[in-house]
Amino acid sequence: MTHTLSLPWTPVALSSDVPPGTVIPAKLSSGPIAVWRTQSGHLSANGDRCPHRGMRLSHGFVRGETLSCIYHGWRFADDGSCTHIPAHPNLTPPSAIKCNPRQAKESGGVIWVADELPDEEPVFFEGYKPLRSLVVAADETSVREATQATDVDSGLAVNHAGTDIRLLVSDLDGEQVFVILLLAENTSPEACVSASRWAEVMRQKAERICNHGETT
Numbered sequence: 009m010t011h012t013l014s015l016p017w018t019p020v021a022l023s024s025d026v027p028p029g030t031v032i033p034a035k036l037s038s039g040p041i042a043v044w045r046t047q048s049g050h051l052s053a054n055g056d057r058c059p060h061r062g063m064r065l066s067h068g069f070v071r072g073e074t075l076s077c078i079y080h081g082w083r084f085a086d087d088g089s090c091t092h093i094p095a096h097p098n099l100t101p102p103s104a105i106k107c108n109p110r111q112a113k114e115s116g117g118v119i120w121v122a123d124e125l126p127d128e129e130p131v132f133f134e135g136y137k138p139l140r141s142l143v144v145a146a147d148e149t150s151v152r153e154a155t156q157a158t159d160v161d162s163g164l165a166v167n168h169a170g171t172d173i174r175l176l177v178s179d180l181d182g183e184q185v186f187v188i189l190l191l192a193e194n195t196s197p198e199a200c201v202s203a204s205r206w207a208e209v210m211r212q213k214a215e216r217i218c219n220h221g222e223t224t
């Protein structure tokens with residue numbers, strides 16, 4: 009996965025997408041991941057593959073402070089270690105059983121994940137808040153063309169009808185990109201609605217550019 013500038017952290021979701029006690033699928037360049045939040049609110053991420061029989065852990069569910077695989081119920085802590093195997097309830101799971109933990113952080117309402125802990129902190133857009141995210145079935149070049157955006161602060165900047173919009177763009181798999189919209193904190197509700205609609209129009213335009221060769 010690449011993003012608009014070469015960031016050590018990848019933006020994968022909005023904080024609001026992962027309330028306590030939930031798990032969602034996401035992607036890094038190294039592969040699919042499961043992003044989850046414990047009941048007490050701690051954020052975690054790990055490879056989206058159970059070390060037992062390979063079931064996607066994002067199909068599982070959060071039990072208290074652990075992530076439970078939906079297939080045979082193995083449970084994992086936020087450091088990736090296996091804490092419980094239902095078929096062997098008296099066994100202390102071997103420490104070698106791990107579900108490939110990743111680094112996960114939140115900054116400005118955005119969840120950022122990295123394979124290894126980077127030296128620097130995730131990007132923080134002072135004075136901005138996330139509005140929404142969307143998946144665009146196009147490459148990053150087409151999104152840039154559709155938005156006519158300029159590079160700024162490790163993201164893209166667009167002005168739509170007087171509203172300053174910042175975009176974080178991550179290439180998911182060469183055919184789709186994940187986009188997060190951020191607006192200034194004092195943006196009016198009407199302007200938020202307008203920006204959200206603009207994002208849908210941008211999505212359709214980028215997909216036409218990428219898939220049908222439309223020019224701007």
Ligand code: FES
Pocket residue numbers: 058059060061062063077078079080081082
């Ligand atoms: S595949 Fe996950 S517990 Fe068996």
